[in-house]
Amino acid sequence: MAQALKSAAKYPPKTVRVKIKRYSPETGREWWQVYEVETYRGMTVLDALLQVKEKRDHTIVMRYSCRMGVCGSCGMVINGTPRLACQTQVSMVASEENPEITVEPLKNFPVVRDLLTDFTSFFEKHRKVKPYLIRRDTQEQENPKTEYRMTPEELLEIYPYSLCISCGLCVSACPVSASDEGFLGPQALAQLWRYTADVRDEAWRERLEIADDENGALKCHFAASCSAVCPKAVDPGGAIQMLRSALLKYKLGLWKKRKISEPVPPLEPTGEKVPLPPEAQTLPGVDLEAMEREPVVIDASKLLD
Ligand code: SF4
Numbered sequence: 001m002a003q004a005l006k007s008a009a010k011y012p013p014k015t016v017r018v019k020i021k022r023y024s025p026e027t028g029r030e031w032w033q034v035y036e037v038e039t040y041r042g043m044t045v046l047d048a049l050l051q052v053k054e055k056r057d058h059t060i061v062m063r064y065s066c067r068m069g070v071c072g073s074c075g076m077v078i079n080g081t082p083r084l085a086c087q088t089q090v091s092m093v094a095s096e097e098n099p100e101i102t103v104e105p106l107k108n109f110p111v112v113r114d115l116l117t118d119f120t121s122f123f124e125k126h127r128k129v130k131p132y133l134i135r136r137d138t139q140e141q142e143n144p145k146t147e148y149r150m151t152p153e154e155l156l157e158i159y160p161y162s163l164c165i166s167c168g169l170c171v172s173a174c175p176v177s178a179s180d181e182g183f184l185g186p187q188a189l190a191q192l193w194r195y196t197a198d199v200r201d202e203a204w205r206e207r208l209e210i211a212d213d214e215n216g217a218l219k220c221h222f223a224a225s226c227s228a229v230c231p232k233a234v235d236p237g238g239a240i241q242m243l244r245s246a247l248l249k250y251k252l253g254l255w256k257k258r259k260i261s262e263p264v265p266p267l268e269p270t271g272e273k274v275p276l277p278p279e280a281q282t283l284p285g286v287d288l289e290a291m292e293r294e295p296v297v298i299d300a301s302k303l304l305d
Pocket residue numbers: 163164165166167168169170171186187190226229230231232233234235236
């Protein structure tokens with residue numbers, strides 16, 4: 001992120017050579033194609049690719065959607081590293097001295113065409129780890145009237161892993177996934193730990209069995225390249241280590257889940273007035289308490305004048 005912010009302040013070289021790896025499923029041919037692209041400050045690699053597609057060669061195939069690092073669909077290998085094309089500024093990967101950007105499809109995924117990869121097996125592995133809460137008593141899930149309470153500390157234990165956007169960059173960087181198609185992979189295993197550690201989930205024994213599978217957590221070599229490339233700082237390598245440690249301790253009879261949260265009625269509003277924080281009182285010229293007493297109404301017709 002710090003690198004992205006620094007890069008946003010930089011100008012990219014005026015023109016970059018975008019070298020794209022192409023693939024035609026009809027002929028089975030692979031080849032590199034180079035396009036010159038005029039850049040602007042803030043241009044992302046996805047912007048550069050779209051400019052090529054719109055103005056130079058509409059046959060290039062790629063996947064993207066949100067253009068803001070949220071949907072996880074624009075993963076590709078840029079200058080040798082798996083990255084989100086929409087989150088990678090041209091100025092991060094090209095310079096006046098080396099104004100060339102190479103773009104390839106994600107590794108460890110079958111290529112459909114050009115930069116488009118097939119995520120079927122990736123999502124099958126995600127499904128295998130049952131990425132949802134499992135309860136013995138399903139009353140709350142089927143007829144939600146209460147809530148599962150968790151403390152902020154319990155939430156923090158799983159929060160980083162819940163930020164995964166299923167972009168597949170970690171799988172593309174994983175040396176075990178490269179050599180073993182059956183390996184569940186860093187994304188699915190990180191989600192397996194996320195649900196194993198969640199105090200609202202009751203299926204931790206079943207989840208540890210999935211981790212213990214021959215394609216599960218014990219296959220990880222802990223290269224940690226998954227964590228190095230994750231655009232959301234999920235740290236799948238760390239999650240796999242947590243899972244592995246829980247599994248080994250469980251087998252030795254030293255680990256079991258400390259707590260399963262029970263459904264409880266939602267907290268009733270107490271009516272108690274929460275005081276404004278001290279810094280809020282010091283805003284010059286703004287009386288927040290008066291605003292609370294009489295909410296400000298903005299006349300929309302005046303805004304249009
Ligand atoms: S763990 Fe990170 S790199 Fe892997 S799929 Fe999730 S967001 Fe992408």
